[in-house]
Amino acid sequence: MLAGLAVLTAALLAFHRAVPNSVGRLGSLLESFLPWLGLTVVVLLALALLRRSALALVALLLPAAAWTYLFGGLLLPGPEPGARDLLVVQHNVSDENTDPAGTARALADAAPDLIGLEELVPPALAVYEKTLAPEYPYRAVLGTVGLWSKHPLTGTRPLDIRPKGIEEGWSRGLRTVVRTPHGEIAAYVAHLPSIRIRASGLASGPRDESARLLGRAVAAEEVKAVILLGDLNSTVEDRGLAPLTSRMNAAERGFALSFPATLPLARIDQVMARSATVGHIRTLPATGSDHLPVAARVTLD
Numbered sequence: 001m002l003a004g005l006a007v008l009t010a011a012l013l014a015f016h017r018a019v020p021n022s023v024g025r026l027g028s029l030l031e032s033f034l035p036w037l038g039l040t041v042v043v044l045l046a047l048a049l050l051r052r053s054a055l056a057l058v059a060l061l062l063p064a065a066a067w068t069y070l071f072g073g074l075l076l077p078g079p080e081p082g083a084r085d086l087l088v089v090q091h092n093v094s095d096e097n098t099d100p101a102g103t104a105r106a107l108a109d110a111a112p113d114l115i116g117l118e119e120l121v122p123p124a125l126a127v128y129e130k131t132l133a134p135e136y137p138y139r140a141v142l143g144t145v146g147l148w149s150k151h152p153l154t155g156t157r158p159l160d161i162r163p164k165g166i167e168e169g170w171s172r173g174l175r176t177v178v179r180t181p182h183g184e185i186a187a188y189v190a191h192l193p194s195i196r197i198r199a200s201g202l203a204s205g206p207r208d209e210s211a212r213l214l215g216r217a218v219a220a221e222e223v224k225a226v227i228l229l230g231d232l233n234s235t236v237e238d239r240g241l242a243p244l245t246s247r248m249n250a251a252e253r254g255f256a257l258s259f260p261a262t263l264p265l266a267r268i269d270q271v272m273a274r275s276a277t278v279g280h281i282r283t284l285p286a287t288g289s290d291h292l293p294v295a296a297r298v299t300l301d
Contacts, residue, residue, distance in 0.1 A: 002048050002056035009040045010062035013070060017239065024201020031237040032202070032266060035255070038067045071255075078253040078280025084182050084300045085279075088114040090269050092191065092231040093124070094289035095144075100124040103287040104131035110284055110295050114178065115148040116229030118191040119289075143171025145189045147229070152179045153187075159217055161190060163209040173214065177223060182300050185276075186223035190214055190230035207233050208240040215243025218274065225300055226274040231291065235266050248272040251281035251296060258283055258292040271296035 012019070016034060021027040041063045048056035089112040093103055097119075104127065107115050115136065120128065121144060128146070129139065136148035140156040147153070159173030172191040177184050192214070193206040211232070218226055228248060234241050236250040250272055257264035264283070269291055271278055277299045284293040 002044055002051065002053055003059035005040075006044055006056060006059035006063055009037055009044070010066045013037055013063055013066035016237070021239065025204055025240075026201060028204055028234070028238050028240050029197070029202040031239060032235050034235070034237045035067075035071050036265075037063070038071070041067060074251075074253055074255050076253055078297065079299075081297060082299055086114065086180065086185075086227075086298045086300070087112040087295060088116070088227060088229060088271055088298055089284070089293055089295045090116045090229040090231075090271050091284075091287070091293035092118040092269060092289060092291040093120065093128070093287070094291065095119040095121045095124075096290075097124060097288040099288040100127040101131050103289065104128050106285065106287050107293060108132060108135050110293075112295060113150050113180070114187060114227070114229070116187075116189040117146050117148070118144060118172070118189070118231045120144050120146050140174055140176045142174040145172055145174055145191055145230075147174065147176060147187055147189050149178055149187075151181075153177065154179065159188065159190060159214065161192070161210045161213040161217070163193060163206040163213075166193070166206065173217075175217065175221075178227075180300075183225065184223055185225045185227055185300070186221050188214070188218070188226065188228045188230070190228065190232070192230065192233045195233050204234070204240050211241050212243045215247060218244065218247050221274075224275045227276065227298055228270070228272040230270055231268060232270045233268050235268065236270065236272075244272060248274050249276070249278055251278040253279060254281040254296075256281040256283045256292075256294045256296075258294050259290070261286050261290050261292050264292060267294065269294045271298065273298050275301045277301070
């Protein structure tokens with residue numbers, strides 16, 4: 001039985017794309033928590049040692065190899081900072097955050113070039129603007145998302161990523177151009193709709209539709225280099241984000257589990273790039289939000 005469970009775990013890791021999404025979106029649900037299958041390997045190893053089962057120990061080589069292939073690289077240290085690097089911070093600050101000033105100061109303390117924020121609501125927005133203004137004189141805010149920058153911004157406009165059936169006032173995406181010392185970069189800030197885990201499975205239809213709209217916007221972007229900062233309400237393994245992950249690079253190093261802040265289980269706050277490399281991503285200390293901030297170093301091609 002232990003050997004069979006080991007083989008099943010290996011199959012789920014190696015062939016997770018084969019798990020159908022037609023019923024309860026089971027494929028996306030599995031992929032949202034795929035790294036945690038590594039715990040199954042640990043439990044099975046302990047049981048195999050307890051049972052002294054040579055067959056189970058040999059079978060465990062399969063899921064261990066599959067997990068290492070998929071996620072082992074994330075455990076390696078990131079590259080040394082380079083001359084063409086940008087440090088960026090992404091954070092869903094929460095519309096219930098009772099300490100926006102402290103949150104803003106904590107993000108600025110990381111000294112990033114760009115700060116992307118979601119769930120910006122009045123009167124907290126005014127606090128973020130006032131607190132960040134001395135170090136980040138350039139900003140773009142549309143709807144409930146915003147970008148603060150040390151470098152000039154131009155061409156700011158909303159992104160139409162509103163799924164069907166959501167009210168007109170819903171505005172969770174923006175696009176702007178950052179004039180960095182290394183050239184222009186199109187910066188996107190987005191907050192995709194939430195997903196829900198129900199008895200019937202994963203409810204992710206609006207999130208998936210919004211991801212498709214965002215993917216089309218990235219594909220049509222004329223500026224070569226693109227950086228996306230956002231709460232995408234999923235992990236990069238989830239096929240629901242394929243319209244983005246097929247076009248952009250995700251972090252090569254670091255797990256940076258960001259949600260929920262009290263017991264992080266998944267990184268749903270993402271930094272992705274086109275014509276650039278997201279070399280390493282990490283979490284920052286907790287703020288007044290239910291998300292942890294993430295910081296990533298992006299190297300321009």
